[in-house]
Amino acid sequence: xxxxxxxxxxxxxxxxxxxxxxxxxxxxxxxxxxxxxxxxxxxxxxxxxxxxxxxxxxxxxxxxxxxxxxxxxxxxxxxxxxxxxxxxxxxxxxxxxxxxxxxxxxxxxxxxxxxxxxxxxxxxxxxxxxxxxxxxxxxxxxxxxxx
Amino acid sequence: xxxxxxxxxxxxxxxxxxxxxxxxxxxxxxxxxxxxxxxxxxxxxxxxxxxxxxxxxxxxxxxxxxxxxxxxxxxxxxxxxxxxxxxxxxxxxxxxxxxxxxxxxxxxxxxxxxxxxxxxxxxxxxxxxxxxxxxxxxxxxxxxxxxxxxxxxxxxxxxxxxxxxxxxxxxxxxxxxxxxxxxxxxxxxxxxxxxxxxxxxxxxxxxxxxxxxxxxxxxxxxxxxxxxxxxxxxxxxxxxxxxxxxxxxxxxxxxxxxxxxxxxxxxxxxxxxxxxxxxxxxxxxxxxxxxxxxxxxxxxxxxxxxxxxxxxxxxxxxxxxxxxxxxxxxxxxxxxxxxxxxxxxxxxxxxxxxxxxxxxxxxxxxxxxxxxxxxxxxxxxxxxxxxxxxxxxxxxxxxxxxxxx
Numbered sequence: 001x002x003x004x005x006x007x008x009x010x011x012x013x014x015x016x017x018x019x020x021x022x023x024x025x026x027x028x029x030x031x032x033x034x035x036x037x038x039x040x041x042x043x044x045x046x047x048x049x050x051x052x053x054x055x056x057x058x059x060x061x062x063x064x065x066x067x068x069x070x071x072x073x074x075x076x077x078x079x080x081x082x083x084x085x086x087x088x089x090x091x092x093x094x095x096x097x098x099x100x101x102x103x104x105x106x107x108x109x110x111x112x113x114x115x116x117x118x119x120x121x122x123x124x125x126x127x128x129x130x131x132x133x134x135x136x137x138x139x140x141x142x143x144x145x146x147x
Numbered sequence: 148x149x150x151x152x153x154x155x156x157x158x159x160x161x162x163x164x165x166x167x168x169x170x171x172x173x174x175x176x177x178x179x180x181x182x183x184x185x186x187x188x189x190x191x192x193x194x195x196x197x198x199x200x201x202x203x204x205x206x207x208x209x210x211x212x213x214x215x216x217x218x219x220x221x222x223x224x225x226x227x228x229x230x231x232x233x234x235x236x237x238x239x240x241x242x243x244x245x246x247x248x249x250x251x252x253x254x255x256x257x258x259x260x261x262x263x264x265x266x267x268x269x270x271x272x273x274x275x276x277x278x279x280x281x282x283x284x285x286x287x288x289x290x291x292x293x294x295x296x297x298x299x300x301x302x303x304x305x306x307x308x309x310x311x312x313x314x315x316x317x318x319x320x321x322x323x324x325x326x327x328x329x330x331x332x333x334x335x336x337x338x339x340x341x342x343x344x345x346x347x348x349x350x351x352x353x354x355x356x357x358x359x360x361x362x363x364x365x366x367x368x369x370x371x372x373x374x375x376x377x378x379x380x381x382x383x384x385x386x387x388x389x390x391x392x393x394x395x396x397x398x399x400x401x402x403x404x405x406x407x408x409x410x411x412x413x414x415x416x417x418x419x420x421x422x423x424x425x426x427x428x429x430x431x432x433x434x435x436x437x438x439x440x441x442x443x444x445x446x447x448x449x450x451x452x453x454x455x456x457x458x459x460x461x462x463x464x465x466x467x468x469x470x471x472x473x474x475x476x477x478x479x480x481x482x483x484x485x486x487x488x489x490x491x492x493x494x495x496x497x498x499x500x501x502x503x504x505x506x507x508x509x510x511x512x513x514x515x516x517x518x519x520x521x522x523x524x525x526x527x528x529x530x531x532x533x534x535x536x537x538x539x540x541x542x543x544x545x546x547x548x549x550x551x552x
Contacts, residue, residue, distance in 0.1 A: 003465075013462060019532050034496035034535060037456050037484070041534040059535035061458035 006096035009066040016065050018072035020055045026123060029115025031135075032108050038064045040112040042072070046120055049080050056112070063102035064109075070094050071109035080120075084132065086113055111135060148520055155469045155514045159354075159446060159507035160303055160331060166356040166404055169397045172197075173358060176393040184390050185381065194392050201399030205363055208402040209348065210339040217364045217382045218395050222330040222351030223254035224375075225364035228386070229326040229347040230258040230297055232372025234267055237294030237324075244268045246288045246296045246323075248280050249490040252303050254349075255328055256486070272298070276492045277439035278307035286317045293323045300332040300348075304487040304503055305438030306447025308336065315344040324370060330354055330362075334405035335444055336413065346370040350402075352394065356507075357401030361394035416446035416506045419515040423448050423504060426519045431526050437488060437501060446506035451493060454536025455500040455529050463525040469518060472503045496535070 003010055027044035038060035045053035054076050056068040070091050075083040088106035092098050098106060114135055118128035156164075165173070176197045182190030184198050199213070206213040219225045234245060247259055249271040259269045270288040274280050280298055289296075296318040301308045311327050318325040326347040332338050333348075334355025340348055347370060352361035366372065371385070378387025405412070420443075427434050427450055437449040452460065457473030464471050484498035493501070504518065530536040 003462075010462075013459075014466065016532065030534065034499075037496075037499040039534055041538075057532060057534035057537060059454065059456060059533040061456050062462045064456070065459065065532065 004099055005062060005066070006098075008094070008096040009063065009098065012066035012069040012095065013062045016069035018055050018069065018076065019057070021057065022053055022055050025055075027116040027118075027120030029112055029117070029119050031111040031115050032060070032064075034059065037061065038105065038108055040064065040068050040108055042068070042112040042116040044116045044120060046080065051075050051078055051080070051083055060105065060108075061102070063098055063105040066095055067091050067098075067105045067109035068112070071113055075113055080117060083113060083117065086110055148524060150466075151468045151514075151517055153468065155510075155517060157504040157506065157510065157514070157518060158470045158472050159510075160306075160444075160503065160505035161472055162353045162359065163356045163507055165358055165397065166401060168404060169357055169401045172400045173393040173397040176396040180392060184392060185379070194390075197392050197396040198390050201395035201397075204399030204403045205350075208338075208406045209333065209350075209365060210341050211365050212368065214383065215340075215365055215368055217366060217386050218390065218398075219362040219364055219386060220388075220391075221360060222328070222349050222354075222362040223252075225349035225351070225362045226252065226254035226297075226328050226330075227258050228364055228375050229349060229372055230255060230295065231262060232375055233295045233324055233326065233347070234262050235373040236371065238267075242292045242294035244270070244290050244293045246270045246272065246285060246293060248272045248274060248298050248309075250274050250278070250302060250304075250487040251297070251299050252328055252330065255297055255299070274307075274491055278302060278305045278437070278487075278491050279439065280309050280314070282310055282313040282317055285314050286321075289317070289321045289323060293321065295324050295326060297326040297328065300327045300329040300338070300343075301336070301444050302438065302487060303331045304485055305449045305491070306331070306444035306505075307438045308332070308442040308444065311343050311345060315346075319344065331444060334402060335416075335446065337406075337409060340365050340367070347372065352398035352401055355401050355405040358394050358397040361391060361398045363398065412508045413445040415508060416510075419506045419510055419512060420446055420448055422512065422515050423519060424450070427522060430519070430523055434526075435497075437491065437493060444505075448504040448506075449501060450504075451488075451497045451501040452526055452530075453497050453500055454533045455526065457500055457502055459529050460500070460502055460522075460525065463529065464518075464521060467521045467525075469521060472505075473501065 022043040022045050025043035025045055030041040032039040041057045043055045044051055054072045056072055058064050058068045088110040091106040091109050114132050118132045121128035180194040180197055182194045184195040202213045202216050206216045263269055272280055272284050298309055298314055300311050315325040324346045327345050328349045330351040333350040346367045348365040350363050353359040376387045433453050435451050461473050484495045488498040
């Protein structure tokens with residue numbers, strides 16, 4: 001089937017991995033905003049610095065769903081240090097590319113992981129900023145909707 | 148559910164396929180009449196005959212005289228010509244104000260914006276939440292220096308049909324020219340330029356089973372928007388360029404066919420439209436129709452599914468071999484929510500989850516049922532993955548109530 005997306009994106013869109021909530025998650029992050037048409041919510045279950053489980057819920061386009069799915073795959077079973085190294089570029093590469101107008105979805109996926117890790121540290125009473133870095137404000141990272 | 152092997156095309160407002168009779172006359176024009184219609188020898192005359200026939204067919208379908216039909220390269224060109232040409236003509240009398248609506252096609256919106264950059268003033272009339280322009284709002288906006296009122300006949304996204312006759316009467320009462328972008332109306336509903344009383348009317352062939360790249364502007368006798376394309380003496384010196392002979396022949400034939408059994412065709416499309424609207428609003432929680440039901444194009448369905456982003460639905464439908472559109476097809480490369488939905492008060496987050504299904508004469512009740520079956524399966528499945536749907540149902544309900552006021 002002809003598509004604007006790669007076969008890998010369509011595979012993750014059609015049957016996304018790690019969908020849902022984790023009731024006893026110890027790190028939850030949400031990024032995006034409804035006006036732009038994308039919100040990602042990521043749930044982490046972390047034990048001994050390892051992400052033992054991860055799930056997501058996403059409101060957004062096909063690319064938003066596929067990048068959420070791929071980002072969760074890429075950090076599942078990894079240590080926090082490895083998860084912090086996840087870049088949007090790695091998500092795009094793993095998905096065999098994204099149309100330029102959809103690259104912001106991969107940025108959102110990276111931000112969702114970082115937001116969830118920040119929440120994890122905050123729950124331990126640790127300031128996440130020196131470890132995770134400063135999270136970009138909504139919309140600042142993206143010029144696609146002109147808001 | 149079994150996936151349809153055949154493509155179910157429900158995007159007839161975006162474009163339509165050429166009818167076989169249209170292809171036949173176009174092939175004949177392309178292969179046989181190889182002369183230039185302006186040339187004075189037999190093959191030139193043969194080509195001119197295709198042009199004359201096409202013009203007569205288009206004129207007859209909209210109740211105009213053949214000399215009042217001017218062919219253009221597309222509907223957008225017809226819109227640009229009517230708006231900018233009128234502005235340039237009337238500016239010489241010091242009239243530099245134009246009136247349009249806030250939910251026109253981009254061919255009008257961007258032409259108006261272009262004129263604003265040149266120093267013209269434009270008033271954008273806001274439609275009601277049902278998607279209609281009130282004639283009294285147009286009258287209130289008219290000024291002594293108003294050059295043109297341009298209001299679309301039927302909206303391309305939500306299909307609402309505007310009171311063009313009443314608006315034209317108001318414009319004329321104040322000595323203002325009236326243009327209507329009837330690209331979505333011609334071939335879909337009866338269009339009679341005399342009955343409407345408009346000075347100019349735009350149409351596009353590919354919306355009624357004619358070829359792409361072919362449009363026309365009706366200009367009432369005596370109404371002359373300044374030329375945009377200068378050059379040779381084609382189109383009575385008003386639109387230069389060697390005629391698209393096959394395109395004109397195809398457009399004429401297509402419009403003749405579309406208007407021949409229009410009533411029957413409208414009844415068929417309306418049956419499919421009403422079935423889908425009725426079933427979706429009943430079976431899918433919080434689905435809401437955008438735009439009023441009466442008067443509305445017989446083949447237009449535009450529904451918002453709160454909690455979802457339209458592209459998700461579009462891709463799911465494509466995987467089921469259904470072609471539809473999110474908001475406006477013209478907008479599919481942009482992430483902005485549709486300006487049409489925003490203009491009728493649909494909140495951005497709900498506007499993102501809007502789908503347009505547009506029926507044509509070839510669609511069947513079986514296809515309409517298949518569409519509903521697929522939507523009833525994919526919408527709940529995708530909503531179960533959507534944080535906005537799962538967490539924001541109360542919020543979404545508030546929004547939808549707000550939008551219905």
